[in-house]
Amino acid sequence: MNTIQVLFFFLSVLAIFSAIMVLVSKNPVHSVLWLITVFFAISGHYILLNAQFLAIVNLIVYAGAIMVLFLFVIMLMNLNADTAPRKNLWMKLAGVISGGCFLMVLVSLVRQTVELTGKTVMMKEGNIGLIRNLGKALFTDFVIPFEISSVLFLSAMVGAVVIGKKD
Amino acid sequence: MPIQYYIYFCLALFSIGIIGVLTRKNAIIVFMCVELMLNAVNLLLVAFSKMHHGAALAGNPATTVGIDGQLFVFFIMVVAAAEVSVGLAIIVMMYRNTHSVDINFLNRLKN
Secondary structure, eight states: OOHHHHHHHHHHHHHHHHHHHHHHOSSHHHHHHHHHHHHHHHHHHHHHTTOHHHHHHIIIIIIIIIHHHHHHHHHHHTOOGGGSOOOOHHHHHHHHHHHHHHHHHHHHHHHHOSTTTTOBOOOSOOSTTSHHHHHHHHHHTSHHHHHHHHHHHHHHHHHHHHHHSOO | OBHHHHHHHHHHHHHHHHHHHHHOOBHHHHHHHHHHHHHHHHHHHHHHHHHHHHHHHTTOTTOOTTHHHHHHHHHHHHHHHHHHHHHHHHHHHHHHHHSOOBGGGGSOSOO
C-alpha cells in the first residue's frame, strides 16, 4: 500500500464520517463545521488527482464563501435546538431505508458493469488540472458559457436582494 | 487507483446527502445536504476526467482530453454559488414569515 492509497482511504473515511456527522448533529452550527471538513477532504482528493485549480477553487468558494454564508444565516436566525418539533421516527427510518436502497442498487450496477473493469484513474500526474491549461480552454472553447455565467451571477445577485428585502 | 473506488466513495456521499434530504426537517440542513450531493458529483466528474486523460495520454503525450470534465466542475461551482445565495435568501424570507425553518410548515403555498 503506497502513500497515495493511504491518503485516498484516509480522506474517504474522513469525508464519509464528516458527512454522517452533518446529518446526526443536533446543532446546525456543528453541521456547518462538519460540512467544512467534508469540503476539505474533497479538496484533498482533488489535490491527489492533480486538479490543483479545482482544489483551490473548492476551498475558496465552498469552504470559504458558501459555508460562511450558511453560518451567517444560521446566526441571523438564532435557532435553538429545543424549539425543534417532535420528529417522526418512522419517517426517518423510511428515509434511511430508501437512501440505502438507492446506494445498494447503484453499487450493484457498478459491480456488474463490464466497461469499468480495469479502468484506473491517473493520480498525481497529468497536467490538465493546472490553471494554465484550464484557463486556455476556458477562454477559447468555453468563453460563451463563461460570459453567460456572469449574467447568471448578476441575476442571482438581483434576485437575492429582491427576495431578502423587507417590504 | 481503480475507478470503482471513486464511484463507490461518491455514491456513499451522494446517498448520505439523499438520506439527509429525506430525513432532516431543518431547511438549512436540507440545503447543506444538497451541497454535499453536488460535491460528490463534482469529485466523480474529476475522477472520470482523469481516467479518460490517462487513457488518452498513452497515445498522444500532448493531449488535453478530459479537460471538459474539469471545466464542467468549474461551472457547477459557479451555478452552486448563485443557487446558494438565492436559496438562503428564500430561507431567510421564510423564517421572517413563519418564525421557523421547519419544512413541515411549507406544505402549502397559500398563506
